[in-house]
Amino acid sequence: MSKKLLEGKNAIVTGTARGIGHKIVEVFAANGANVWACARKQTPEMDVYCKELSEKYGVEVKPVYFELTDRNAMKDAFKSIMAEKKPIDVLVNNAGITYNALFQMSNEDKIKESFDINFTSPYLFSQYVIKLMLRAGQGSVVNISSTAAIDGNSGRSIYGATKASVWCASKSMAEELGPKGIRVNCIAPGITQTDMLSSMTEDVINETVMATDSQRAGEPVDIANAALFLASDLSSYITGQILRVDGGM
């Protein structure tokens, strides 16, 4: 039972340069997974981060660089992953952007951009990855949604809608793919200490944090641990669910 929760599993995680995705890579590596850590741009920091995690935990953490909205780059990235001829056990669609604007102020370009990055791109990427999972007849997909998708918050109509669309698609995917051995679940982080928070004013952050039962913002590791749970066999009978990690909002 001292076996690591993702021992020998291969995982793809997107949006790993910073924040929640960055932490997911570390938590997964620490739990025995080999990880393809996807990020938009190659940076020396990211290369070093992956190398250090590989050495520290005796796993393979490989950076994969591509822009999610560039379909050709996405396809090439996927091909490079596929060329390694390894089964893929876990996919975490974490990459996303935030957009804060009141309803009357939200503009069309931002709406399109938000849906492209938060919904369409991970959707298309999942089509590629799940094709591989289907060959193995097993896999777990974890999509990062948001409490904004469930609760609705001022200034979050577009962001919340993109994340609600992720959740909705996840439920359909769970039903379609469940009989083929693939589970699909979502995490709904509440207010979490990442760069995304900088898009909110300090007052709003404080007010939101004070309104949570735990009286603190979540940390990336809290979300990463929930992703670990949903990625691992701990949750082998859980599919089509959304798990709030919000300290009680």
Add this chain to the structure above:
Amino acid sequence: MLTGKNTVITGTLQGIGKATLEYFVSNGANVWACAQRKDDAFEAYCKELEAKYGVWVKPVYFDLTDADAIKAAVKTIQSDKQLVDALVNIAGMARDAIFHMVSMDTMKLVFEVNFFSQILFSQYITKLMLRNPNPSSVVFVSSISAIDGNSGQLAYGSSKAALIGAMKTMSKELASKGIRVNAIAPGVIDTDMNKVVPQEVIDEKIKTMDIKRLGKPSEVASTIAFLCSDLSRHITGQTIRIDGGIK
């Protein structure tokens, strides 16, 4: 995942409770294993688990319909002078009958066992948790019947729905004191409780699931373990469905 965590688990004689006891000790937890009645085979089993996993497993016996026995059991636990890190309320009963056939005696009995006594027991145990400087966790075992409704499960489903209501309020009240409170809602799990359900009914249910099989008790236990572990330290007030995506 649970190394050194001192945990109270009820309903450990069989089914999900037994699987949870095994899962917890195999992950390093010490357990007060609560059961309805003294049982020699169970005593021996607890000793076996202790030897195998190097933890302590203390059997505690009480009937959930006996308030005095509940109190006495809490005193026994308290007298061990150990910190309490987690409480898992699993013991429960089902009394199936269609709405018009459910007697008030049945309703009262089911609520006594599935709700009132669990609240009473949780009041006592969380009082002990307040002395614990570390964060602690309470888990209630509700049911998808509480959320979805299920023909023939009026008493059972209602009592399990009441648990979710209580869980949410407890979560709000106790979070500031370092106690998280969550529930799980198992679907159709392969336990004795479901042995009474005709196979045709089970087969029909499986057709509506995304994962085309019954759940295993160990698959419920692993989620309970997650909720009692530090992995879920920012999760409170939630109900996690473990149902294979049943519709």
